[in-house]
Amino acid sequence: MHRFKPQTFRWRFLKRLEHWCSKMIDEILSLVKKHEQWRGKECLNLIPSENVMSPAVRSLLASELGHRYTARDRFYMGTKFMDEIEQYGEELAKKVFGAETADLRPLSGHIADMIFLACFTKPGDTVMCISPEDGGYPGLWENGLAGLLGLKVYPTPFSRENMEVHVEKAKEAIKHVKPKVVIFGASLILFPHPVKELAPVACENGAIVGFDGSHVLGLIAGKQFQDPLKEGAQALFGSTHKSFFGPQGGIILAGKEHGELMKAKIYPRFVDNAHWNRIAALTLALAEMQSFGKDYAEQVVRNAKALAKTLHDYGFPVKCPALGFTESHQIIMDFGDYEEGRKVAEKLQKANIIVDCVVRLGTCEVTRRGMREEEMAKIAELIKRAALDEENPEIVKRDVVKLCSDFQNIEYCFK
Ligand SMILES: Cc1ncc(COP(=O)(O)O)c(C=O)c1O
DSSP, X not given: OOSSOTTSHHHXXXXXXXXXXHHHHHHHHHHHHHHIIIIIIIOEEOOTTXXXXXXXXXXXXXXXXXXXXXXXXXXXXXOHHHHXXXXXXXXXXXXXXXXXXXXXXXXXXXXXHHHHHHHHXXXXXXXXXOOGGGTOOGGGSTTTHHHHHTOEEEEOOEETXXXXXXXXXXXXXXXXXXXXXXXXXXXXXXXXXXXHHHHHHHHHTTOEEEEEOTTTHHHHHTTSSOOHXXXXXXXXXEESSXXXXXXSOEEEEEOHHHHHHHHHHHHHHTOSSOOHXXXXXXXXXXXXXXXXXXXXXXXXXXXXXXXXXXXXXXXXXXXXXXXXXXXXXXXXBOOSSHHHHHHHHHHHHHTTEEOOSSOEEEOHHHHHTTOOHHHHHHHHXXXXXXXXXOOOXXXXXXXXXXXXXXXXXXXXXXX
């Protein structure tokens, strides 16, 4: 209630302000609601960088913790429960990944990459990693972290046809180039990388080995991919929201020596306040992964193989048929170039099928929503109708929405 008399100038001004504010709130809330309805309920979300959190994990993002600060130098009071949550999360992460140290503070996969690189290199050093042309993460290269940190980058010898590292050529390259750091893992990753074969060579030649598990972290946690730390990598790091079904953020797992060195530098170099609502949510997602990760990751890979095979049978250019298409959550369709890929992605979007422009497909989210091989056959058919048959997208969309409506719950979590 305003204290001003009706119809005065002040009263009219406040009325108009009130109207403008409520319009703005309505507009923001309405955009979020429309997004939730569309992407959350009516789309087949097949971007392999994305996933969905369980309702319990998601609810922690809106918890009181999201208002608070802590710092390693104990500057802030009132942190006793946050400290316990962090410790709890670290212990769980160590168990889930079989690591000696864990750190949940990195704000994203990119920041986790940066922490690893910055802790083990100095300007002028060389880092060896998969080139973006071969599906490597562009954020590690000259336009990204290598440029920022003054590092040279050397591309890991790679077969684009088989989506595999050339082991023998890579051994020669490591001996010749003597990189300070070798990073495995990539943005396009269908098969495990040869950490076991190359880590000893890298170490003998003075390199530290890291695995950017941003994409495959959930499969590693579910023991369905490879185990980089056991295979000889000194650190495993990356995003917590792609095949791992946590909140958006980053994580670092490592052996004692390298892990403690990174831990000592994270604050205050790379993270000040660490977003404690996210860390609480990640801790709960780790608990879900510990209990349901194996079943989830097995089904993710089974779904990816099934979807890839049916798409291939329909005539889509799915990569690596001779190798069984994929051992991860990803399927790669090679349309020749990015522009052709974009055209396909745009056609699919009109039918509520969401992919990226590579075209890369991922089965994490549909798996988490409870879909299995039977639904993969349906998804492949919907993709065919929208992209190959060029059926009216509105009609395909209707069937996509119908399929999605049967899979609105999140599986592989505590009920
Ligand atoms: C291999 C790889 N590493 C790191 C990142 C960056 O992750 P984030 O988006 O969590 O910063 C990506 C992003 O897609 C990626 O594919």
